[in-house]
Amino acid sequence: MSAESLRSPWFWLTLLALALLGLFVLYPLINILTASVTGEGQNGWSRLIATPHYLEAIRNTLILATAVTLIATAIGVPLAYVTARYSFAGKGLIALLPLITLVIPEVIAAQTWLMMLGNNGLITRFLRDFGIRLPSFYGWFGLITSMSFIYYTYVYIGVVAAIGKFDVQLEEAAQSLGTAPGRSRLHVMLPVILPAILASALLVFTMTVGNFAISMILSHRLPLLSVVTYQAAVAEGARDITMQSTLASVSVLIVMLVLFLNRRIVARGKYEIVQGRGARPVPLRGLSGLAVALPAGLVVLVSLLPLISIMLGAFTASRGPVMQWGTWTLDNLARVFITAPQPLINSLTYSGIATVISTAFTALVSYLVVKKPNLLTPFVDYISAIPLALSGTVLGVGLLATFHGGWLPLSGTASIIVLAYVIRRMPFGMRNGQATLHNIPNSLEEASISLGVPPVKTFFKVVLPVMLPAVASAAILTWTTTVAELSASILVYSGGRETLPIQVFRLIDSGLMAYASAYGLVLVAVILIPIIVASKVFRIDVFSSK
Structure with a gap:
């Protein structure tokens, strides 16, 4: 130097x-x-392998992250596509409102989902009056539902940007050679936007693995990695950090492995987002517009339930845990x-x-x-x-x-x-x-x-x-x-x-x-x-x- x-x-x-x-x-x-590996007592990894509770937590976390990633992608990609490619009544709100979910803290999201669909929730009680009994919102049902309707927004944002940058002339060229419109999108546009989809899915997966607030509130007796890590830290404090460090290391290794796999998958393709003339949104009217607007609007409405319910709950009187709606x-x-x-x-x-x-x-x-x-x-x-x-x-x-x-x-x-x-x-x-x-x-x-x-x-x-x-x-x-x-x-x-x-x-x-x-x-x-x-x-x- x-x-x-x-x-x-x-x-x-x-x-x-x-x-x-x-x-x-x-x-x-x-x-x-x-x-x-160097803490007091038995090696942390040996204790991890010998403890079924910890192994179950890791397995459950991987299952949960996979399920939430698949569902969030299944929601976010179609919503991004119809928002980018079609014009219909209410499109402005449907395109904008999902962004609000980004600023709603997850602890509030978990709380308000319980207020709506918990054992004594507003919607649960309403449907119960008509003889309809929903499954308990604690455990798998609540975790997958709440996280999917929070994290789909990240997929939506990433994919709608990729579709907006995609040059529609590539699709038109494929269709001019006799390829059907649906097939041209599948074989021309999808490979190009696939890196954006995978990157968004990776983000959802890692956020689910590391999620604490929703996991802690809704998991109930279902062991999850973030929950058992917190419990180990609270139980052991700073006296014995071996187990909490081991569990934290597992979380880091999972994220690193998923990142490595994601890069390998993306590296196999040589596709790039070709920026050019974007597709002009196709106006939809009548039944076709309604068929697109209703499902998209329903997804957005469900994802905004936390914001609606927290506003109601803040001004609702209560006696202890009993809400007087x-x-x-x-x-x-x-x-x-x-x-x-x-x-x-x-x-x-x-x-x-x-x-x-x-x-x-x-x-x-x-x-x-x-x-x-x-x-x-x-x-x-x-x-x-x-x-x-x-x-x-x-x-x-x-x-x-x-x-x-x-x-x-x-x-x-x-x-x-x-x-x-x-x-x-x-x-x-x-x-x-x-x-x-x-x-x-x-x-x-x-x-x-x-x-x-x-x-x-x-x-x-x-x-x-x-x-x-x-x-x-x-x-x-x-x-x-x-x-x-x-x-x-x-x-x-x-x-x-x-x-x-x-x-x-x-x-x-x-x-x-x-x-x-x-x-x-x-x-x-x-x-x-x-x-x-x-x-x-x-x-x-x-x-x-x-």
Whole structure:
């Protein structure tokens, strides 16, 4: 390495970023992997193989993830196709409303599904009056149903973009050679959009494997990997991390294996999305339009049940766990803002601090990776992407095991919650920052430096203002996702530091659905208000990475 590189402030900033990532991302992950074989007592993998309960949890998780992935794909792909290729009554709402499910925290989704279809749910009781008895929503039925109607949105978003970029002239060429329209779509369009479908399916699979909130609330007596990992962490604390680390390692290995298989499958094809003239949506009227609009509308309506039911539940009176439907009250919301406001205060404080730290760190690191590459920046880039492969439960176990004691005892403080937030959502900022920086010509920076402005000052005066829309978008996404975070924070929080998702989870566990709905409604408002203000007032495209 040249002496000039060593004198550069960018090299030392890169080294500092690498040290921080190594300490707070790589070190906890290494702790998890090594503790499974080097902990006290019997080897964790031996205990895993010898315990039928753990093996059953792994098997059930794989079955659940496969089922949810298949069903979510079966819902998301057709919905994406009809939205991209047809025009019908209500299409605007049907295309837009699924995005709302992205900002509904999963703990609220699980709670409100129970309020609708649980043993004493509103729909369950209504159908029971007519002699129709639904199966219990706990276990397989509830898990598969709720997760499928949440995660299909990720398939829908990925596939509708791929279909929109597909050049319809390829289909037309196939049809001009005598191929039937349906066959041309199957043999021409499907192979081209297949990578997008597989990438979306991979995301659904990994999210299902790492899902904590819905799994914990709806699994009942059905063992699942995220649930038994949490139970091992709660039961053993930081005294014996062998078993919790082993279970967390299994989760990481499953995600890595699925990612490897996905890449192998995609690599076998040589297809690319050909951007050209997209297909003009075909207008549908009468029965044909109704035949498309009704199923699509029903899917969207079902996926929005959580939002509808939480609004009703927040204003419904209750006596303990018994909801008095049709009796309205403001007492539930008074509890959130007056009687017990600490979870709200904690969420706003912790998420605000995490958003500031994450936004500043990812903007700087993105700049180093894209504009100031050196021998260290590839390592910074790779390590910063690791949280994408970690579930919240795995991250929580790693942080708890690493910072429970020793020279940096963060356990039991608010700092470890903020740290979990920053690490978990760091890739959002990295994606937005790097995508924007690739589009900023180097000549802007070079011109500023040639006029005598120092490099660091040039970054703040020239580059950062151009990055500002992407930075703001990343900040809002970080805010909305950290406010809703549960799976990592529930492992590392301590008494008096409950956040809104943790409070909702605890109230659901106690059967107090009305109070849980009030906290949940406030949580949804805290998530939605910044998105609405950013998009409507400041014209920021929150969900864009460009």
